[in-house]
Amino acid sequence: MLARNLFILLVVVGAVLAIVSLSLQFFHLIPTTPMGEERPHQGQGQGQGKSRKRVIPVPHTEDPDPDPITEAYGYCNTPNRSEQSWEGHSPVDYKLLSVQVMIRHGDRYPLYAIPKTKRPAIDCTLSPKRKPSHPQLNSFIGHMAQGGRGRWEGTLSSLPRLPNHSACEMGELTQTGVVQHLRNGQLLRLAYKRHKLLLPNLSTKQVWVETTGRSRTLQSGMALLYGFLPDFDWSLLTVHHQWSTLFCGSACDCPARNPYLEEEQRRQYRLRAADTELERTYADMARTLGLPPRQLRAANPIDSLLCHLCHGLSFPCVSAGSALGSGGCLTLAQFAVIRRQQLEDEVDRRRVGLYRRYAVLATHPYLNRTANRMERVAKAYARGRKPRAGGEEAFTLSSAHDVTVAPLLSALGLEDALFPRFAARVVFELWKSPPATQGQYKGQGQGQNKAAWLKGERSKGGNWGDMFVRVLYNGEDVTFHTTFCRSHDRNAAQPLCPLGNFLSFVKKDMFNVLNATSYHNACYRQTG
Numbered sequence: 001m002l003a004r005n006l007f008i009l010l011v012v013v014g015a016v017l018a019i020v021s022l023s024l025q026f027f028h029l030i031p032t033t034p035m036g037e038e039r040p041h042q043g044q045g046q047g048q049g050k051s052r053k054r055v056i057p058v059p060h061t062e063d064p065d066p067d068p069i070t071e072a073y074g075y076c077n078t079p080n081r082s083e084q085s086w087e088g089h090s091p092v093d094y095k096l097l098s099v100q101v102m103i104r105h106g107d108r109y110p111l112y113a114i115p116k117t118k119r120p121a122i123d124c125t126l127s128p129k130r131k132p133s134h135p136q137l138n139s140f141i142g143h144m145a146q147g148g149r150g151r152w153e154g155t156l157s158s159l160p161r162l163p164n165h166s167a168c169e170m171g172e173l174t175q176t177g178v179v180q181h182l183r184n185g186q187l188l189r190l191a192y193k194r195h196k197l198l199l200p201n202l203s204t205k206q207v208w209v210e211t212t213g214r215s216r217t218l219q220s221g222m223a224l225l226y227g228f229l230p231d232f233d234w235s236l237l238t239v240h241h242q243w244s245t246l247f248c249g250s251a252c253d254c255p256a257r258n259p260y261l262e263e264e265q266r267r268q269y270r271l272r273a274a275d276t277e278l279e280r281t282y283a284d285m286a287r288t289l290g291l292p293p294r295q296l297r298a299a300n301p302i303d304s305l306l307c308h309l310c311h312g313l314s315f316p317c318v319s320a321g322s323a324l325g326s327g328g329c330l331t332l333a334q335f336a337v338i339r340r341q342q343l344e345d346e347v348d349r350r351r352v353g354l355y356r357r358y359a360v361l362a363t364h365p366y367l368n369r370t371a372n373r374m375e376r377v378a379k380a381y382a383r384g385r386k387p388r389a390g391g392e393e394a395f396t397l398s399s400a401h402d403v404t405v406a407p408l409l410s411a412l413g414l415e416d417a418l419f420p421r422f423a424a425r426v427v428f429e430l431w432k433s434p435p436a437t438q439g440q441y442k443g444q445g446q447g448q449n450k451a452a453w454l455k456g457e458r459s460k461g462g463n464w465g466d467m468f469v470r471v472l473y474n475g476e477d478v479t480f481h482t483t484f485c486r487s488h489d490r491n492a493a494q495p496l497c498p499l500g501n502f503l504s505f506v507k508k509d510m511f512n513v514l515n516a517t518s519y520h521n522a523c524y525r526q527t528g
Contacts, residue, residue, distance in 0.1 A: 068339035069332065076107070076310035077421045079132050079179050085475030087427055088191035091495060093434040094468075096195040098377045100370050100396040100428040102247075103184065104405045105220040106177025107422045109168035110304040114330075115296070116289050117316035120307050124168035126175050133175075134182045140226045147222075149234035154241035159215045161222060173216040176310070178223045180423035185227020187475065188427075197394050198229075202236055205392065210240040210247070211399040220423070221399030228395075245401050248365035254523035260358035264349070271348055272341065281337040288328045289318055302338045305330065310422075350415045353513075359407035360510050364519045366398070367411065371506040374430050378467045378499060381432055409473065411510060413483030417473055429470040431496060464503070468496035484509065 088096065113119055123130070128138045144161040163173045198206055209225060211217045218239070225232065244252050272278060285301065286293040308315050315335070320327030349355045377392045398404075405420040471479045479485050484505035485497035508517060516522035 066343055068336045068343060071343065071418075072306065072309055072335075072339055074418070075306070075421045077180060077423055078310065079134075079176065079183050083183070083187065083475060085187045085191055085472075086477045087188060087429070087472055087475060088195060089477075090431055090470070091433075094496075095381075095432045095434070096192065096197055096429060097381055097432055097467075098374065098392070098394050098396075098430045099188075099192065099197060100373060100393075100398075101188070101224075102366075102398040102400055102405060102408060102426045103181065103220060103224060104400060104402050104420045104422065104424040105173060105214070105216040106180040106223070107174045107310060108177055108216050109170060109172045109174060110307045111171045112300045112303045113170070114289070114299050114301050114304050114316055115291055116318055117304075117330075120168075120304065120311065120313055122168045122174060122307075122311060122313075124163040124165045124172045124174055126162060126178060130175060132179045134179045134186075136182050136186070136227060136230065137175075137179065139230070140178070140182060140223065143226060143231060144222060146234055151238040152241075153239060154243075155213055156211070156218060156239055156241050159213070159218050161219065163215070163219060171214070171216060173219045174311075177216065177220060177422065181220045181223035182227040184423060184425055185224040185229075187227075188224075189228045189230075202229075202233065204236050204238065206394045207232075207237065208240070208393045208396040209237065209399075210242050210397070212242050212245055212401065214401075217399040217401065221397055224399070225397060242398070242400075245404050246362050246366070246407075247369075247398055247400060247404060248362075249369065251365040251368070251519070254361050254519070256523050256525075257358060257361040260354055260361070264352075264354040264358055267348070267352055267354060268345060271345055275341050275344075277337055278341045281334050285330055285334055287326055288330065290326075301330070302335070302342070305335045305338075309335070346419060355407075356410050356415070357514055359410035360513060361519070361522060362407045363411040364506070364510065366404075366408065367506045367510070368519070370396075370428055371503050374428075374467075374469070374499060375503065377430055378432075378464055381467075412471065413486065414473065414478055414481055416481070417478065421474070424474055425472075427470075427472040429472070430499065431468045431470065433466045433468065433494070433496075464499040467499035468494075469499050469502045470496065 087099075090096070109122060109124065110120070126137065126141055127133075128141075134140075141162060147161045163175070163178070165172060168174065207225075207229070209221055211221045221239070242249070246252065282293050282296060286296045289296065305315060307313075315330040315332065317329035318327055373393055373396065377394075380392050402420045402424075405424055405426060408426060409415075409417045409420070469479070469485075470477060471482055479497050480488065482497075484501045488497055488501065511517060511519070511522050514522045516525065
């Protein structure tokens, strides 16, 4: 009898453990629900309301001791994996009013050739049958053939709308670069579709597209736009030309800006010159190729080597008989040394702070236009006003370069963000809270009432109590890592960053690092 009872007890215990184990496995498999994909709280029924929990993902910032090769593959941004994006996620019932996007162009052919080596053999024509490809690539090619119906500002009409050389030219966008931005556009379309950001009957004022005068930025912008708005109406599109890579428009004149950049470049040179391993590596590479080290440095070999790495090509080789050097191949170990030094340079750049000062002056004109657009849209949606249909820019796209995106990240205070990879994107979203939550303000519960909070918002540039911003980098929410919202209590009743914070930052606060109070003051006070 004892044995039988013991057996029954063991069976019961085993069954309980099995049930617990399965339950734990089940709960482990439930993914964290991104904001916007509401799921009832545990214990709630389907009809008991939605979760208002704010999900704030931790951004992938720079590793304190990154592996140079792993980091380089991340820089390539090869479009061969699925990607989660946090664009379009917000607390329940918030209305998305506008989206402003700045991108770096996609994968390109090198800008420099390594002397005495063969150039990478890459075909820059587009073919849906060649990898990497995209479901929209064929229709994109056909749609670009109709581009003559669009309006192209300045010299943009003379640029090719598609990469078209079977042997890539220097700096030409590759098929990989086109696919990267078709994917970016598709991600944004899926993120914003349910928010009905654009009216069904699109107007010319709703979409603003601007690019520098390089074919790779124009083509990248067109690829993203097509992924976002498939088969858009060319007759409604004007593509604007930005003459400066800083997108500074009519406010480019700033005498104090370039001295900071020149001082930053001298810092870079001193750091490189003090790196004995880097010096030995350049000497070894030059010996292999039969070149003076100075000539090899001037050819910026890392640019070409990155192209080989990103496209899975062997590093360049030379035979001993074809050069004065020893012959042989450039190696991954040599590449890693150069890349390691570049990563260390980024750390030193942040420590010294010269680049941040340059970045503030370089990007203020773009940020000021971004802030002004937000203000116009916010005024159009102010309480008691009915916005004019199609009257404001709901979607803005700026297609740029690494020298545009990098200072933008620095000026925003995102110093730990990774250097802009190919097809990097920075997104600014403007949100309006629903009427039911407009009484929930930061400070509520600590003696600060609605009137006091709104007074504080007015001091920041307007009465924007129901307007909020989000900033995303490569799909990750970095809003609370920016200078203007780092101190905002993300656990407050209002879990988004107030628009007033951003406007105050752009109009005045971003110049604190320069001990100045305005863009004009920072640009001209030292020069009289």
